[in-house]
Amino acid sequence: MAIVWTKAVSVFCLVLSLLKLSSALLEPNPFPKTLKECYDFRSYNMTPSDEVALMIQNHCFKNYQYKQIADGKIWTAPNITQEGMNYINSLFRKLFGEIVASSKSKHQKRQAAVRFRREVRSPGAFAPFVECIRRLYNTQVSANMNEYQAIASLHTGQALQSAHDGAAFLPWHRIYLLLLETACRGVPVPYWDSTVDHVMPDPTRSIVWSEQFFGNGDGQVLTGPFRNFQTTVPGDSITREIGTSRNALFTKEGLAAVLSRTRYSEIVEPKRGREYVYSLEGHHNGPHNWVGGHLPLPWVAAFDPVFFMHHAYVDAVWEVFRAQQIRNGIDPGRDYPLQNEPGHGPFDIIDFRPYFPPIRNIDAMSQAVARLVRYEPFPSCQNNCNSSPHLTCVGGVCMSRARPAASPIESFGGAAAFGPSAQDVPSQSRVLAQARGPIPGGERFRSSPFMDTRNRPNTIGNAPVAPELEAASFQARTAGMRSKRDASKILHYNVSSNAHVQSVSSLERSYTNTFIMDGVIDVKRWVYVPVRVVYNRTNANGNDPTFKANILKENLNEMCRAVGSGASKVYVASNGLDYFGTYKEFAIIDERQPISETTAAVGIKNPDYGAGEVMFSAYDSCGRPCRPFCLTSIQGKQKYRPCSGVFKISSAELQRCVCP
Ligand SMILES: [Cu+2]
Structure with missing residues (x-):
């Protein structure tokens, strides 16, 4: 068995989202208030770990989506007469x-x-x-x-x-x-x-x-x-x-x-x-x-x-x-x-x-x-x-x-x-x-x-x-x-259960998306955004406490083991905040390099079907979340800055009318 993780490492992967798109325009937004409150409340007075971070992310998003649906802001049921x-x-x-x-x-x-x-x-x-x-x-x-x-x-x-x-x-x-x-x-x-x-x-x-x-x-x-x-x-x-x-x-x-x-x-x-x-x-x-x-x-x-x-x-x-x-x-x-x-x-x-x-x-x-x-x-x-x-x-x-x-x-x-x-x-x-x-x-x-x-x-x-x-x-x-x-x-059951551990590599599998948007399966309702993934391998003494891995080393070996090539997956997901739709894609990164960079195309709501709000998130195959960075214009210069990963989607034509 090849052990890739010879020492405990912490991972710091960045998601860099590109700003300009052919058919849709994305504009960075802050977290919705209730979502932010959930994150703050859940992570308050807690030793941050990557495992916990992903759980908080999932829990808070689920909570937020449930409220949106209960308030009638998202429609999820299939077409029924x-x-x-x-x-x-x-x-x-x-x-x-x-x-x-x-x-x-x-x-x-x-x-x-x-x-x-x-x-x-x-x-x-x-x-x-x-x-x-x-x-x-x-x-x-x-x-x-x-x-x-x-x-x-x-x-x-x-x-x-x-x-x-x-x-x-x-x-x-x-x-x-x-x-x-x-x-x-x-x-x-x-x-x-x-x-x-x-x-x-x-x-x-x-x-x-x-x-x-x-x-x-x-x-x-x-x-x-x-x-x-x-x-x-x-x-x-x-x-x-x-x-x-x-x-x-x-x-x-x-x-x-x-x-x-x-x-x-x-x-x-x-x-x-x-x-x-x-x-x-x-x-x-x-x-x-x-x-x-x-x-x-x-x-x-x-x-x-x-x-x-x-x-x-x-x-x-x-x-x-x-x-x-x-x-x-x-x-x-x-x-x-x-x-x-x-x-x-x-x-x-x-x-x-x-x-x-x-x-x-x-x-x-x-x-x-x-x-x-x-x-x-x-x-x-x-x-x-x-x-x-x-x-x-x-x-x-x-x-x-x-x-x-x-x-x-x-x-x-x-x-x-x-x-x-x-x-x-x-x-x-x-x-x-x-x-x-x-x-x-x-x-x-x-x-x-x-x-x-x-x-x-x-x-x-x-x-x-x-x-x-x-x-x-x-x-x-x-x-x-x-x-x-x-x-x-x-x-004292005497029956052989035939239940044993089986290890299967998932690297070659693709991820099949549902293309379900607001209860309808339709590929036309989706457009694609290139998301840059930068995977930064630093050692455990890295000075960012948020990303310090405290999962057991043996678990890391088992959960995050690559197939020996050093290749590993980073998942990038988009979740609709005011529409019902999730899209997931993965990018292959090379863990042997100190920094590995790649791009994933992630589906979001097509603005032809109305404006929307979307949240991007990313995590590696061990469930360690990535940090979102957004391309912003500061004094005429394009720069990547930490951001929430939340974007407003609006149509390019509409935007052109507003900006001269
Ligand atoms: Cu069921």
Whole structure:
């Protein structure tokens, strides 16, 4: 292993933004007041470190953006027609009627209609759900959208921030599942227990990836009940690439780790370092990433119905946790963290933007809501794997059966599409997926706590892992290694988890941007600004305390290790302050040089679509932030000066009228 960081070094990289542009004019601006206040407040009386600096940056920006959206200054929801809104509103009305009835039934001893969710492979569990999903998919709400797509569209935009990375994750998705069941007139969503796939020698062989269940898992979905499903982007057919991320499916070890905790705050995000292994949301990320294709991309994940079956399992795990809390004398309806990210507070309205149902996060934690659902116990050898013909008891645990070898999808390419030896043989589904290019879906879910070394590299070339997620995944890996031991102490699982550290260089990967601006995917709304990146390597005795690295040296070695060439990435991002849009690009710098300089082209709002305000930020592959410098004119001389990184974007023509 080549160790590039022979001694602790601190990095001082400068971002130098160019002033003049062909189509847009940028004018340096100070930080918006509330953003500045957040930075000041968060960094007050604190020993600055680079790791903390990036966290403060992210937190403050998220906070600011949330306020901007709440004030109606940014529009994030996808284009949805009035008919679509009416449809969703009618579903919410029905659901709230049921919740109200359920909250009264405790006193009146009246049983509300209970949705009995069963494992997807249990006899009779899957067919009624399929029937409903296909009905919703074949019913238009408006010319450009069917009922299923209208529901899937709720899992996009700003709502994603209030639905993920925090305590509201579980209540939000609980309401979401109930909403789909309301659309299905009470037909329950079956849950997909992927731990029974994980214990297979090769989980990609599972029966669920056959036309009997979810359809094919390699490329565009061409078989099974969801074949040829599309998102609302024209021509965007749902795609999968199972077993090609580094993440493991849901594991017994992950389940045991979550259930080893007693308080809600212990199993919800944000969790860093070794505590990540207790995060239910963290383990939920695993199957999203493992399935690949659309599922790892929050903006479009819900367009694949596998999303809902996976989330029903996550909800089931939460329900087991809640039952355990009740036995321990904790009221799960009141056990909520005190400190929360914006949108995740107990009294924040549950965020289904552009619909704001009259229900708060804490309300969705109530037993009145929980009582609407009952779960079949997880398949175990004791319950004969719920009598499923597709599960078998092996070594004390239920394991999924493999799909028949001659599954139709595998005959498309004339050979098996799965398996290590056959993965290069193109199947029709794979060829179609390859031809369509990257999915315009935004950033990925964070990496899960456990990795699976059996997984193969992604060959279709979908959107790669975003840089900050790479860093998080390092922490997750170390956490995973440690608590796997903790978890096995608790429950003595005998199953090999196949979860090991896997090191993959990300240098050759590109970053795929979403081109989503104000809820619309459109490349014309973006223009590009050249940003100069100057990477200045000084030793640890450098005299700038702000940039003094105090991350452990070993961590630096692991996190920031280059591939031996000395080349490393610096990420440059633009974040809209008064529009909803993020763009990220990276520049390759040479760490062997004392000073390395390069330029990255970063997308910002096209001023043809109106003036805007943008903030640039940059950080290296270790998460150490850069300092922005702006080109300013002082007494007729062009000079770089420290600045906020915030710019006003206005059109060049407009500017010409003002300046003679
Ligand atoms: Cu989600």
